[in-house]
Amino acid sequence: MSDPFPPYEHDAFITGAEDAIDQLGEYGEILEEGYDRGLFGVTPTTETTRPVDDVRRRTVAMQLWLLGYLEEEPEEDKASISPSTLWDALRQFRDEAGIDPPKAAAPDAIDDDTWYALNELVTFEGMEGTDLTEERLRERWFEGGKPRPALRRAVQLRLFVLGLREEGPGAELGPLTSDTLIPLFWINLLFGLGTRTLSQRYAPEPLALLFDQDRFVEALSEAGGDEEFRIRRPQFLSRARARDLAQSFIVNVAKIELWLLGFDVSPDGETDYSVSGLGGRARKTELQAALEEYWTELEQTSRGRAETLAESITPALFHSLRRTAEEAEAVETDPEGRRDYSREVVEEHLTTEQEIERAWSEVQNRRLSLWDGLKRVWRWIKRGVKKVVSWIGSFFKNLARAFYRYASKGYKIVRLAVTSVIDSVEYFVEGRLASAPDGRIVLFNQADFDATVYVDEEGGGEAVPEFLRRMRRKTAVFEFGARILGFAVQTIRQIALGITGWARLLKSLVQSLRDLKPYYEQLKELRAPARP
Amino acid sequence: MGLRKALQKLDDAVTDLTSLHVQTFSGTLKAEIDRDQDFDTLRDAISGAAADGTEVTLVAESMLRFDGDSYNFVAEDAPPNLMKVHNEAVQSGLDARQSIIELFKDSIGV
Numbered sequence: 001m002s003d004p005f006p007p008y009e010h011d012a013f014i015t016g017a018e019d020a021i022d023q024l025g026e027y028g029e030i031l032e033e034g035y036d037r038g039l040f041g042v043t044p045t046t047e048t049t050r051p052v053d054d055v056r057r058r059t060v061a062m063q064l065w066l067l068g069y070l071e072e073e074p075e076e077d078k079a080s081i082s083p084s085t086l087w088d089a090l091r092q093f094r095d096e097a098g099i100d101p102p103k104a105a106a107p108d109a110i111d112d113d114t115w116y117a118l119n120e121l122v123t124f125e126g127m128e129g130t131d132l133t134e135e136r137l138r139e140r141w142f143e144g145g146k147p148r149p150a151l152r153r154a155v156q157l158r159l160f161v162l163g164l165r166e167e168g169p170g171a172e173l174g175p176l177t178s179d180t181l182i183p184l185f186w187i188n189l190l191f192g193l194g195t196r197t198l199s200q201r202y203a204p205e206p207l208a209l210l211f212d213q214d215r216f217v218e219a220l221s222e223a224g225g226d227e228e229f230r231i232r233r234p235q236f237l238s239r240a241r242a243r244d245l246a247q248s249f250i251v252n253v254a255k256i257e258l259w260l261l262g263f264d265v266s267p268d269g270e271t272d273y274s275v276s277g278l279g280g281r282a283r284k285t286e287l288q289a290a291l292e293e294y295w296t297e298l299e300q301t302s303r304g305r306a307e308t309l310a311e312s313i314t315p316a317l318f319h320s321l322r323r324t325a326e327e328a329e330a331v332e333t334d335p336e337g338r339r340d341y342s343r344e345v346v347e348e349h350l351t352t353e354q355e356i357e358r359a360w361s362e363v364q365n366r367r368l369s370l371w372d373g374l375k376r377v378w379r380w381i382k383r384g385v386k387k388v389v390s391w392i393g394s395f396f397k398n399l400a401r402a403f404y405r406y407a408s409k410g411y412k413i414v415r416l417a418v419t420s421v422i423d424s425v426e427y428f429v430e431g432r433l434a435s436a437p438d439g440r441i442v443l444f445n446q447a448d449f450d451a452t453v454y455v456d457e458e459g460g461g462e463a464v465p466e467f468l469r470r471m472r473r474k475t476a477v478f479e480f481g482a483r484i485l486g487f488a489v490q491t492i493r494q495i496a497l498g499i500t501g502w503a504r505l506l507k508s509l510v511q512s513l514r515d516l517k518p519y520y521e522q523l524k525e526l527r528a529p530a531r532p
Numbered sequence: 533m534g535l536r537k538a539l540q541k542l543d544d545a546v547t548d549l550t551s552l553h554v555q556t557f558s559g560t561l562k563a564e565i566d567r568d569q570d571f572d573t574l575r576d577a578i579s580g581a582a583a584d585g586t587e588v589t590l591v592a593e594s595m596l597r598f599d600g601d602s603y604n605f606v607a608e609d610a611p612p613n614l615m616k617v618h619n620e621a622v623q624s625g626l627d628a629r630q631s632i633i634e635l636f637k638d639s640i641g642v
Contacts, residue, residue, distance in 0.1 A: 020636035021543055025536025027639075032534070421635070422538040428628050429545045441617055447545040449625040453556040453618060454588065459611030468620050475624040482631040486638030 005357055006037040008501035027489050028418055030505055031411065039360075039502060040411040041404060055364065055404075057086075060110055063118045064089040067153040068169035090114060097121075097150035098143065121154035123372040124213045124256055124267075132211035137204040147202055149173055155202075158210050159183060161256065161267045163248030168269075176202060184210055187249050190231045190242060191219040214325065216253045221318035228277030229315055247271055247278045254313045255287060257321055260373030261298070261380070262398040263290035274312035291317070297395060298380055324379045341378055342406040342513040349399050356503040362400035374402055403510060410509030413520040414488045420481025420523060427474055435463035443471065473526050480523040484516050542632065549633070552596040552625045556618040558610075559588030592618040596626070 010030045034040060041055045061074040061081050069089035074081050094101060094114060102111035120130050130136060141151040152173060159165035164183035178200045185200050187193065193216070194209050209215065224230045229250065233242040248271040258265045265286050273287050274280040288310050295306035299320055309316065350356050377398040427433075428445050435441040440456040440463045460467065492508035499507055533541075591614060593605040606615065 020639045021536065021539045023639040024539055024635070025534070028535025418535050422533055422535060424628070425538040425542045426533075429542055443617075443621060448548050448552070449546075449629045450553040451555075451621045451625055453554065453621050455556060455558045455591070455611075455614045455617055457558055457560050459558070459613040460617060461613070464613045464616060468616060471620055471624055475627045478628050479631045482635040486635045489639045 004361060005502045006039070009033075023489060024485065027485075027492070031414060031418065034411070034502065034505060035415070039407075039506070041363075041408040042412055042415075055366070056115070057110070060090075060115065060118060061086055063122045064093060066122060066157055066168065067093065067118075067150070068156075068171055068173070069093050069153075071171060093118070093150060096148060096153070098148055117150070121150060122157070124260055125372055125375050126211070132208060134204040134208040137207050142204060146176070147207070151207070152176065152202075155180065155207060155210060160269045161252060163252040163269045163271050164245070165269070178202060181206055181210075183245060186237060186242070186245050189234050189237070190246050191223055191249070192232060193219045213253075213256065216249075217257065217318055217321050217325070220250060220253060221315060221322040223318075224277060224315040226316040226319060227314060229275060230277065243278050244271075247275045247280055250275045250278070250313055251280070251287075254291075254317060257317075257376070258287070258290045258294060260376045261294070262373065262377065262395075262401070263293060265290045276312040276314040280312075324376075327379070341402070342410075342510050345399060345403050345406060346507050346510045350403055350507075353499045353501075353503040356403070356499070356507055359396075359400035359403045360502075360506065362397060363404040366401065373398075374405065377402060403506075406510040406513050407506045410488075410513045410516065413484060413513070413516050414509065416520065416523060416527070417481040417484035417488070420477050420527065421485055424474070424478035424481060428478065431474075433467070433471060433474065435460065435467040438463075441467045477523065477526050480519050480526065484519050484523065487516060487519075488512055546632075549629055550598050552594070552598075552622065552629065554592075554594045554618065554622045554625060555590060556592040556614065556621070557588040558591045558614060594618070594622050596622070 010026060010033070035042070038055075041059075058074060061070065064070045064086070065073050069092050070081065070085065072081075090110065091101075093099075097114075097117050099113050099117055102113070116130070120126065120132065126132060130140075132141070137147075137151070141148050147155070153169040156165060156167075156169040159180070160168040164187065165180070181200050181202065184206060188206075188209065193212075194205075199206055220229075229246065231242060231246045233239065248269075251271050251273045252267065252269060254273075255265050256267045259267050271280070272285060291310035291313070292303075292306045294317070295301045295309045296303060301309065346356075350359050380395075380398075428449060429447065431445045433443045433445075440458075441460045442454045444452045446452065488508065491512040492504060495504050495508050495511070589607075590605075591607045591610045594602075595604075596602045610618075
């Protein structure tokens, strides 16, 4: 097994010691060490070299390369890019994406804004709440009626991986021309993606369509019966050109879908497989193996039938993908309307220490696929594929990446809680709060949570409402921080004794995630800078 | 500061969680107070040690003993806004005290 857990040296915790400060202090140190040892995939926020390279850092490098900000492709299993090269690329990306440099002490830190913007442009499934819809594109990614350069790169990349452009974005972006979108215009006519004749202009409407991977699947599922594709060739497009475009699009949408589901397929823009009804030749490629595995593992057909189905790409593949998406829509959601299956991962699938360590190891060399495709994976799980068929199969890989992401999110939540508790202790033990700007009201906290307050002779006047708000926020930050931390510690104490070390910590973080999220949202809101 | 150190600091500071004491003063300060400085001036004024003519008086005081023996003092002319601040300071102390008790209870599984 590659990349087993780093050494764990905190055996004192969870032994049932009755000293609360020891327990909590130990927990804080375990979290800190886990972070230092690269256990979680959290945004690297400083330029300081970490002892273990971060999975997310590698992902960022890969995304920058795909968008043309790095000349050389980063190697898979180590940090092959010097920090200064990476930071130069990040600077250029921020500049082209309209992101201010981070306010952190290290000016070139990879902050959340940069991370989310990269994901928004590069991932196929999009980011929750920031899908590249017409509105989002217009408001965030267009400036003065023109696309930001970072978006133009993302457009070039998307067309390339869909087989509709020969090259991805390079170091030089080139002039803005409407020719770029002509292949998309044809694809829209061939498959009826949009409801209207698509503009060839660089505008939010055609670009929103280009980034709508779900719509592609839907359209391809409607492009024929189970056996063969049918296209709606317009008269002014030659038969050969129509076939080539359609074939490229179908092969590459299929590759993207399979890649998102965790199969070993590269979304490389190559049109190298047979498409039923349109020709082309099936070769013994990774795509064939993935298709066979898809039909056997996910649709659970017989081996013989799977081999037949994998001989070419048929509409049946897209029928299957679409059916799964629609069935998943009907699945119960959590009270906030979001799907979160974190608890099921550790309660039903990854239940032993060995399985957890194996899952953690599995993701260590992954990059983009770690952050993209989870929606699809969960569609399958909720559809009823509940058994892990093979420890090396795509299903386990998907569980592993879900587990890792949930654990990282759990860590992020608990880390914020720890920071909040520490800040609050400072405030409550000897902190002071004064109304701005002139100190008409001043509060001194003292030991034992006692307080002394001064209010000027006019009773604080108009400074009172804002002062009360700030005081309430300070108290609530402590309350929510303490609640999250207490729950996290309680959870790790309750994990079965057979699971120890880092596996215990990771499992507890995933197990408690669903309960902690609502508190986290409130804590984040409380800690956000006050709005004017 | 790490979590252990922070909690140790809290532990050192907290000697008595069985009561909560909040005092609110009002008056005129000669020295200007701002967010980050001159707190010592105010502290001196409140303790009556200021030599600059600063005058402040106690307007509200709450002593909550959790064994049930509590008292509240409010000056007759205490402005309503001042009382809002005072009451919020009491509530803040109660909530924070409750949070730390819950946290310690959770961490040792009580």
